[in-house]
Amino acid sequence: MSIQYRAVQWNRHKRIYDLLLxxxxxxxxxxxxxVGLTRWQGTAAAHPVTLLxxxxxSCAITMLSIILMIGPAARLSPRFSPLLYNRRHFGVxxxxxxxxxxxxxxxxxxxxxxxxxxVSVFTSNAxxxxxxxxxxxxxxxxxxxxxxxxxxxSHDFWLKNLTPTVWKTLHMLVYVAYALIVMHVTLGxxxxxxxxxxxxxxxxxxxxxxxxxxxxxxxxxxRDSRDEGQAFGEGWIDVGSVDDIELNxxxxxxxxxCERIAVYRHADGISAISNVCAHQxxxxxxxxxxxxxxxxxxxxxxxxxxxxxxxPPYTEKIPTYDVRVEGRRILVNPEANPPGxxxxxxxxxxxxxxxxx
Amino acid sequence: xxxxxxxxxxxxxxxxxxxxxxxxxLGLWARLAxxxxxxxxxxVPSAEDAP
Ligand code: HEM
Ligand code: FES
Numbered sequence: 153m154s155i156q157y158r159a160v161q162w163n164r165h166k167r168i169y170d171l172l173l174x175x176x177x178x179x180x181x182x183x184x185x186x187v188g189l190t191r192w193q194g195t196a197a198a199h200p201v202t203l204l205x206x207x208x209x210s211c212a213i214t215m216l217s218i219i220l221m222i223g224p225a226a227r228l229s230p231r232f233s234p235l236l237y238n239r240r241h242f243g244v245x246x247x248x249x250x251x252x253x254x255x256x257x258x259x260x261x262x263x264x265x266x267x268x269x270x271v272s273v274f275t276s277n278a279x280x281x282x283x284x285x286x287x288x289x290x291x292x293x294x295x296x297x298x299x300x301x302x303x304x305x306s307h308d309f310w311l312k313n314l315t316p317t318v319w320k321t322l323h324m325l326v327y328v329a330y331a332l333i334v335m336h337v338t339l340g341x342x343x344x345x346x347x348x349x350x351x352x353x354x355x356x357x358x359x360x361x362x363x364x365x366x367x368x369x370x371x372x373x374x375r376d377s378r379d380e381g382q383a384f385g386e387g388w389i390d391v392g393s394v395d396d397i398e399l400n401x402x403x404x405x406x407x408x409x410c411e412r413i414a415v416y417r418h419a420d421g422i423s424a425i426s427n428v429c430a431h432q433x434x435x436x437x438x439x440x441x442x443x444x445x446x447x448x449x450x451x452x453x454x455x456x457x458x459x460x461x462x463x464p465p466y467t468e469k470i471p472t473y474d475v476r477v478e479g480r481r482i483l484v485n486p487e488a489n490p491p492g493x494x495x496x497x498x499x500x501x502x503x504x505x506x507x508x509x
Numbered sequence: 510x511x512x513x514x515x516x517x518x519x520x521x522x523x524x525x526x527x528x529x530x531x532x533x534x535l536g537l538w539a540r541l542a543x544x545x546x547x548x549x550x551x552x553v554p555s556a557e558d559a560p
Contacts, residue, residue, distance in 0.1 A: 283535060283536065283538075283539035284539040284540065317511065317513075317514065320514055321514070321517065324517065324518070324521055327521055327522070327525055328525070330529075331525050331528060331529050331532070334529050334532065334533060335529075335532045335536070338532060338533055338536030338537070339536050339539075342536060342537070342540060343536070343539065343540055351537055351540075354533070355533050355537070358529055358530065358533060359530070362522065362525075362526035362529060362530065365518070365522040365526070366519075366522050366523070366526060369515070369518055369519030369522055369523075370519065372515045372519070373515065373516065373519050376512055376515065376516075411511060411512060412512075428511055433511055433514065
């Protein structure tokens with residue numbers, strides 16, 4: 153959470169994540185280079201610069217594929233949520249690795265002529281009407297340009313100034329970048345006399361990524377078109393029993409036409425807040441109460457459960473909902489209160505009085 | 510995530526998913542298919558043809 157901007161708000165968790173990330177990248181490229189240099193010798197030998205280009209490109213596309221799987225995987229199982237925590241560093245690192253590949257390619261293939269290397273990438277091959285001879289390199293340049301914009305705007309400064317909605321929409325361009333990269337490889341590398349294993353790997357990964365996104369997308373869309381509450385008199389909705397909710401955890405309630413609501417059970421009773429985190433719209437109802445605060449499962453932003461405000465000195469605020477408990481049923485007023493509105497938690501009657509009710 | 514964003518995600522993948530698969534299939538087909546203009550060397554008069 154931020155009251156002022158710092159390049160990176162480090163903590164132990166992020167350091168370990170980044171250390172593993174960098175170690176993984178270095179290991180990947182080193183193993184690729186060593187295997188490449190020792191396996192292909194004589195006439196099959198590849199120049200070390202070509203090998204570096206291939207090592208970095210393979211590393212980058214592997215990282216991008218993982219990045220694209222993390223989101224839907226975390227929706228399918230919370231086991232993958234820890235990977236979301238520092239996904240931005242993953243993304244920026246991937247961009248830097250892809251940049252090495254792109255820069256080496258530009259200078260290695262286009263740097264020795266009289267034409268400006270960047271112009272040469274776009275003009276040296278104009279066979280836009282051919283599939284097998286298609287100028288695949290401009291596709292890589294476009295993808296790299298998108299990845300650059302995303303890496304450059306990855307900081308919370310841009311997130312806040314563009315608003316999370318615009319920022320998230322902008323960052324959906326990563327899907328377009330992925331499509332461009334798939335075509336960059338299909339129309340470039342795969343058209344050479346290379347093993348079918350590469351085609352199978354690329355195609356197989358693409359099928360997995362697309363299926364994951366479609367399965368989770370359809371699931372969420374079907375859930376959004378349901379109504380999980382039952383009207384209970386004027387202005388109140390019965391959203392379930394207090395006994396359905398574990399202490400310090402929440403139930404996410406979907407009411408038709410409204411944003412999702414996180415109904416928390418905590419030491420003082422029941423409180424209802426928006427399910428949408430002020431940071432990147434993470435699902436607050438899938439988090440839990442840590443140190444007295446609702447803690448977002450994505451990047452750990454915290455909110456006081458009774459007023460939706462981040463504890464001082466932080467300033468984030470989310471909407472709250474009026475809530476009552478009748479017997480052991482939880483009733484929520486689906487009209488959201490303005491962000492940060494104090495709502496007294498509804499107290500839970502003891503089990504015995506609940507049984508009588 | 511907000512409702513509108515979830516819907517946008519689904520629409521984007523409903524469009525991009527098939528596009529990516531069609532692109533991949535076309536690319537692999539181009540690799541498989543024999544080249545359209547097969548190369549025939551021009552007949553060069555040889556020494557034997559000479560009168
Ligand atoms: C300035 C932008 C880029 C240029 C000029 C470029 C150029 C190239 C070239 C010339 C090749 C063929 C190399 C060979 O025959 O071995 C290639 C292959 C490849 N590129 Fe790119 N590329 C760019 C961006 C990207 C980006 C952003 C990615 C994303 C990961 C990427 C991923 C790949 C992959 C996976 C291959 C196949 C393996 C290989 O041969 O390296 N490229 N690229
Ligand atoms: S979305 Fe980032 S902390 Fe909630």
